Amino acid sequence: MERFSKITLSAVIAALVSVGCGGDDSGAGFASGAFGGSSGPPDSSGMIFDGIGSADALSTTEIAITWPAATNVEGTPAALMLYHVYRFQLNPGMGQTFADVPAPSETNFTYLGSPQRGATSFVDNGIIEQPGTSTFSGTNVFYWVRAEDPQGRKSLSQVIAGANVPLAGSGDTMVYGSNEGTPHYEFANMTDDAGRTCLSCHTVTPGQGSLDLDTWEGIMTGTGTSSAPDTFVVPYQAEMTWANFMSGITSNPAHHLLYLSQANEILAWKDNVIGPWVEDGALNSVDLEPPIFEFDSIHNAGQYSAEFTSFNEVTVTWFQATDPESSPYGAGGETAAGQIDYYVYYGPNSNAIDWDNPVQADAWNGAGAHSVVIPGYTQSEIAIVVRGKDKTDNWTVNEKEIRLRR
């Protein structure tokens, strides 16, 4: 990893990958990302406090906030310090943007609470969804932390940290199901001229056909076995699935002949039943699980990075997220290829990432690592976050922020 060797060689070029969308080490007033104990001169209150360290999304409704321990001119032990957490949430509906984040104060920000004395972290689980102005954007939130010593003196740090939580998944998935319009319902109700439904033959018992259409496991196993499935269904591939389905029916003419008078109704399944179900991932139940970036997997080592590749270009590389809930069934289904759309967000620093305007949406289908170029970027610093969204609009929430400086 060339980028990292450059960093260690030069104390001037600082670049780091920090977990989450936390602090920012540039510009006064924003979190430094430093942890441990606060150092430096006391402020005029007599407190020594670096201010909030980071704010990271944990889910679509929770943000974790951390800060370094405070002390004071007397050197009061960290365990005796009390911290007060404040929040400011942007309201894009009211036209608010980053520029509207006010200077932190007890009146400008909302008091959320104070963990027990000595604790240096807090989870805000009361995020109110305030979507940004585009479909890419979640909710932007800013935090401010004040330290208070046992004598009641309060720190004056003006440092704030921002985080963005993605929107919750839509849950809008067509499932195999039993409601009208789902594949299972249609198979159970489509009668031929002899009064038989698809399930009259396509069930395990008594079933004339070896294909079991009565259960999701059955259709996904096809005429094969659970260890060697041979289904006509190819998740996310409506055309291919439909071609397989039609050839299955027409290559067994004797059994399906009495459906001729229903031909038009069956043909319409392509657009109103089987196609939409397959496009949603051919699932058995609604998927509300977000995809996950497995940063700790050895296979992904070194594959989440960015570098300045020219005076006005930054190249960002990432690896595929995993998403078992929306993966195709069976062998080869372990990768989330073709199922997750990735978006690359960036800004001059952590707190000024433009969540409304990612680099061009990239529906990437491959396995392994993938890169995109951020064009026309000439500033000296950049903070980058990659997020993935599955077909049910569940966004990754475990993320890493890449920060570069040139």
Ligand code: HEC
């Ligand atoms: C009279 C019994 C009968 C009825 C009714 C029937 N099928 Fe079949 N079908 C079969 C038989 C037998 C096969 C041969 C494969 C097997 O054993 O499942 C077959 C094969 C298929 C295949 C190909 C399976 C594959 O992967 O090779 C599909 C798809 C299929 N049927 C769908 C349907 C649908 C949809 C309906 C209702 C509209 C239906 N069938 C109604 C008996 C029937």
